[in-house]
Amino acid sequence: MSANKPALLRRAALLALACSVWAGAHGAAVVTIVNGNAPDEGFNDPTPVQPVGGNTGTTLGQQRLIAFQHAATIWGATLTSKVPVRVGASFVPLPCTADTAVLGSAGANDIFSDFPNAPLPNTWYPSALASKLAGDDQAPAGEPHIRARFNSRLGLFDDCMAGSGFYLGLDNKHGDKINLVTVLLHEMAHGLGFQGFTDEQTGEPYEKRPSVWDHHLIDNRTNKLWVNMSNEERRMSALSETGLSWNGRFVTGQVPTVLSPQSVMTVTGRRAGGAKGMYEVGDASFGPPLAAAGVKGDLMQVVDQENGTGLACAPLSKANAAGVKGKIALVDRGECSFVIKARHVQDAGARAMVVADNAPGPVTGLGGGDPAIAIPAVRVSQASGTALKAALKKRQRGKSAVVVNLTIDPERLAGTDSARRIRMFVPAEFDPGSSVSHFTTDAKSNQLMEPSINADLPHEVTAPKDLTQALLQDIGW
Structure with a gap:
């Protein structure tokens, strides 16, 4: 740890x-x-x-x-x-x-x-x-x-x-x-028992025997269990980003009572161009959660770096503050914590914050905690951020005509696959000690057995707060 x-x-x-x-x-x-x-x-x-x-x-x-x-x-x-x-x-x-x-x-x-x-x-x-x-x-x-x-x-x-x-x-x-x-x-x-004994990096079972863990890991793209895979198939599954789920009746039965709907961002507006559409977003562990009513407004980019990015690691300039006031602020990941960025755009009058990732990879949440943050914040992938910035190039000083609505999709549960099974943590770059042996970081609410400790976790291990006990039941407890 x-x-x-x-x-x-x-x-x-x-x-x-x-x-x-x-x-x-x-x-x-x-x-x-x-x-x-x-x-x-x-x-x-x-x-x-x-x-x-x-x-x-x-x-x-x-x-x-x-x-x-x-x-x-x-x-x-x-x-x-x-x-x-x-x-x-x-x-x-x-x-x-x-x-x-x-x-x-x-x-x-x-x-x-x-x-x-x-x-x-x-x-x-x-x-x-x-x-x-x-x-x-x-x-x-x-x-x-x-x-x-x-x-x-x-x-x-x-x-x-x-x-x-x-x-x-x-x-x-x-x-x-x-x-x-x-x-x-x-x-x-x-x-x-919230761990496997197969080598996740090579896919090889210990002494050629699977663990009870392997009987419940399933590749959600092929619906093939780890216990029925080759070593190479297991190795690739452990690098699949969103391709590995937990297949157990206790966990899957409790998922609807524990996990909340997936947060989404819908982009519209006459200047949205190729950025129009619905985007999956990662939730912040601080600020208010998104709701069905949504938070809607023009998206405005913070620019405070010579390369055209906006880190919002210091109080916003007069021009940036005027641009985001009453709008939804787009900032870039990097250099300082997410709560610092949120505090600065909130102080400038923004209604919400969207953080564009600075590296390729699946969408994950925004960590940190600050009870003073009163605006919602979400994270989008680097590719999504690039598309949004391209649409914002023609923005005016006070408006962009690129309209963002931050809301939830009631048909989808955060952190689950199409069969409503919770996904496991399997980043594209293998993370020793974390890959495969934790729940996805996309789960909402945050789960005890994610690879990071979130500030909002209760001291509970059972539904309706947490899925850890349910997983242990699946393996025999």
Whole structure:
């Protein structure tokens, strides 16, 4: 798991640790935290701290452990297993700089096939799930089912994202800090089975056996399951941008209750020319969501760079402000955060913001958070931005006659394919640790198991807020 504001999550195989045990969660399953830290380190760090957000710990180590317990309680109340789930965890120094950091990582400690009561023969299952299905612990005595480690230096040192450390409160009021409970829920889900064991970069199954994950991945262009593909077909599917979906009855059954209609942009007007038509857009995690009523107005381009682009990373000039006032502002991605751009065009009087991407690729959302943003914002692809700019070349100072309507398509659900199955994250350039093992970033509302932590995530893993539990049900939980 890495971070560079916003945090990007990465799951991986993990660490070796010691074996003191701390009490786990109570519910339909028991989740036990195995403390892997030495005295005075990590969970045992004696640094005094003030209680925060319902976390009553008075030392840094206690608060870290209480946050873990809280996440374990949420998962324990969600799962069903008579075999306690052991999470081997520690806080240790991990690589970081002033602007970027490895937050941590988590995953299954071991995998098993052909165990008693295995639903699918010759198929890999993660340790915790194999034990649940067998009704008996499959892990070697004392071994954790899940391994996890997190950065003990984050936000505490000048060379490790100072000021942007973990928020240890339990109330989700994390502000501009990284919400540890949300990160823990995400990473525990990977360890519980939200991951495959086939090499996504080569398409080759581990020891030539598919995982239960492969039985639910489907190429939505061919309707062919991964388990029935060749290595090369799997490799190409993992680079298909929008071509890979999750095929499971629990997830697909919950999709209509969890996901919202797809946001779209319709372009009309007498000077729209070749830009006329309907465009898929990515939603912002800040500002008001789009609605059926739409936000309609002339599109006006911000130009504040010598090359003809508009970054809106500083307050708009008098001419740009006059151009976007009461209109919809078109700006370019780059140089500063999306919320800074939104704040500047909002201050200039714009009714909404459209961000044109600066590189080829599928449409994704706009990350960030700022409660002061009161206008909607969306993102369009680089190709769409180029078409819009071409139509705007003949604009007048106060109007463009290129009319944009930002609205929703009630027939389509954000982040799904034509069969209303949620898509998986498979960018055209393979992203180790993220590709295939996460939901698409196009989902709306934002989902816990996207490859990035969004600021608006609740501490929930079930419908109608989230699809993570439903996916774990699909694989056998």
